[in-house]
Amino acid sequence: MRIGILGSGLMGAKLGTIWARAGHEVIFSYARSEEKLKKLAREARGDARAGTPAEAAGESDVLLLAVHWSRVGDVLKRAGGVTGKIVVSCSLPMNAADTALAVGHTSSGAETLARAIPKARFVSAFNTVPSEVLFDVFQGRGRARRPTLVYCGDDSGSKRIAARLIRDVGFDPVDAGPLRTARYTEPFALLVARLAYEGKGGPELAYRFERFGKRRR
Numbered sequence: 001m002r003i004g005i006l007g008s009g010l011m012g013a014k015l016g017t018i019w020a021r022a023g024h025e026v027i028f029s030y031a032r033s034e035e036k037l038k039k040l041a042r043e044a045r046g047d048a049r050a051g052t053p054a055e056a057a058g059e060s061d062v063l064l065l066a067v068h069w070s071r072v073g074d075v076l077k078r079a080g081g082v083t084g085k086i087v088v089s090c091s092l093p094m095n096a097a098d099t100a101l102a103v104g105h106t107s108s109g110a111e112t113l114a115r116a117i118p119k120a121r122f123v124s125a126f127n128t129v130p131s132e133v134l135f136d137v138f139q140g141r142g143r144a145r146r147p148t149l150v151y152c153g154d155d156s157g158s159k160r161i162a163a164r165l166i167r168d169v170g171f172d173p174v175d176a177g178p179l180r181t182a183r184y185t186e187p188f189a190l191l192v193a194r195l196a197y198e199g200k201g202g203p204e205l206a207y208r209f210e211r212f213g214k215r216r217r
């Protein structure tokens with residue numbers, strides 16, 4: 001395919017390079033220097049070139065949108081017409097400080113419950129897997145590759161207990177951070193439920209997070 005990269009930063013540069021190496025024709029666009037785009041195209045070692053957003057949009061079948069949320073309007077304006085184009089987007093609606101979603105949840109069920117029972121030490125856990133997997137996960141708990149379960153909370157002591165309980169069921173616990181992370185784990189739970197109950201996989205669905213890189217076990 002001919003792929004136009006709108007935003008050649010961490011995501012766009014890497015994905016464009018990978019796609020060029022996988023045999024696609026790639027146009028890198030939208031960085032602060034044209035030299036960077038040319039260097040990316042050279043180093044991609046495939047059919048890649050530097051171009052303007054308008055060229056990337058005009059001369060491709062698929063566009064990757066990979067800019068900060070604050071730049072989306074500008075890059076689309078510079079791209080010109082994207083009507084009818086396939087746009088694959090990895091752009092997240094982050095605020096200017098990149099600390100929270102600018103569009104999306106500003107609270108969660110977990111935070112609401114924690115406020116309702118302030119004397120409890122509250123942990124959000126076990127809501128990101130369908131119940132149908134629990135016995136299978138328990139039976140397979142001795143395996144080296146266990147499914148993951150994310151949990152979050154503000155109290156480290158209760159989180160240690162929750163992690164122990166998660167491990168005892170047969171999951172690898174992944175500490176997702178403070179309770180406000182439930183703003184993201186709760187929609188993720190709905191994604192898992194959607195895949196489990198409405199997707200083709202069926203309800204026997206658990207997930208696994210893998211770490212790549214130096215800290216890989």
Ligand SMILES: NC(=O)c1ccc[n+]([C@@H]2O[C@H](COP(=O)([O-])OP(=O)(O)OC[C@H]3O[C@@H](n4cnc5c(N)ncnc54)[C@H](OP(=O)(O)O)[C@@H]3O)[C@@H](O)[C@H]2O)c1
Nearest residue numbers: 007008009010011012030031032066067068069090091092
């Ligand atoms: N990085 C991740 O791991 C990751 C993961 C998932 C989703 N995302 C989302 O993917 C999107 C892209 O993230 P990213 O990390 O790849 O961002 P990034 O590294 O900041 O890349 C953004 C690109 O936009 C260019 N740009 C910014 N301002 C510009 C301007 N005024 N004129 C021209 N070009 C400009 C940057 O130019 P320069 O190259 O010159 O800086 C860069 O090439 C974001 O919405 C992010 O939330 C990122």
